[in-house]
Amino acid sequence: xxxxARLFGRSKRPVIAxxxxxxxxxxxxxxxxxxxxxxxxVECENLIADATCYGLGxxxxxxxxxxxxxxxxxxxxxAEILSIAVARHARERGIAKSMLARGIAxxxxxxxxxxxxxxxxxxxxxxxxxxxxxxxxxxRRPAYYRKADGSTAEAIVMRRNF
Ligand SMILES: CC(C)(COP(=O)(O)OP(=O)(O)OC[C@H]1O[C@@H](n2cnc3c(N)ncnc32)[C@H](O)[C@@H]1OP(=O)(O)O)[C@@H](O)C(=O)NCCC(=O)NCCS
Numbered sequence: 001x002x003x004x005a006r007l008f009g010r011s012k013r014p015v016i017a018x019x020x021x022x023x024x025x026x027x028x029x030x031x032x033x034x035x036x037x038x039x040x041x042v043e044c045e046n047l048i049a050d051a052t053c054y055g056l057g058x059x060x061x062x063x064x065x066x067x068x069x070x071x072x073x074x075x076x077x078x079a080e081i082l083s084i085a086v087a088r089h090a091r092e093r094g095i096a097k098s099m100l101a102r103g104i105a106x107x108x109x110x111x112x113x114x115x116x117x118x119x120x121x122x123x124x125x126x127x128x129x130x131x132x133x134x135x136x137x138x139x140r141r142p143a144y145y146r147k148a149d150g151s152t153a154e155a156i157v158m159r160r161n162f
Contacts, residue, residue, distance in 0.1 A: 014093075015058065021045050026065060028044045047082070048071075053072065053074070057069045068090060069085060070100065072115070074110055077111055077112055078114045079116070096129050100129065121154040127156070135158040139157040
């Protein structure tokens with residue numbers, strides 16, 4: 001992305017809204033672009049419709065296709081980030097930050113007191129994102145992720161208290 005596009009892109013705020021069942025195909029596509037174990041559109045639709053799930057979608061402007069999503073699952077006063085992803089063309093414009101800020105506020109309203117997640121130890125962008133919001137490392141799971149090429153990667157477990 002060029003410098004002007006980056007500056008222009010950063011100045012526009014994404015449109016963030018709760019996910020709807022009709023977003024399921026786009027969520028499955030965005031998730032599958034990055035994660036080795038994909039989710040089918042039906043799995044995504046079930047998650048979005050599940051009362052224990054809290055999902056947000058991002059668009060660069062009203063009426064444009066989904067360019068990012070955040071899906072969390074709530075259990076009592078704890079929640080877990082199941083997945084967060086932003087389309088490659090829309091990255092590094094603050095979209096993940098906007099979704100997470102909105103998500104943390106929304107989960108707080110749902111009386112969540114701690115938010116957990118797992119992240120691959122070498123996922124620099126995601127680690128920066130989570131540290132920005134005050135997530136702290138609470139554990140490590142060696143060889144937790146199995147990749148398509150057969151290799152494994154360590155997971156860091158992080159928590160943020162509200
Ligand atoms: C991780 C991800 C969601 C970040 O989305 P994004 O919209 O590009 O992130 P933002 O623009 O809001 O930036 C968040 C932070 O990450 C940093 N960042 C984003 N992309 C980066 C990159 N490629 N390299 C280094 N830092 C990066 C930003 O500078 C920012 O940090 P700051 O607060 O210190 O400025 C996106 O890269 C993605 O979808 N990755 C694939 C899926 C994934 O890894 N999900 C997380 C699984 S746990």
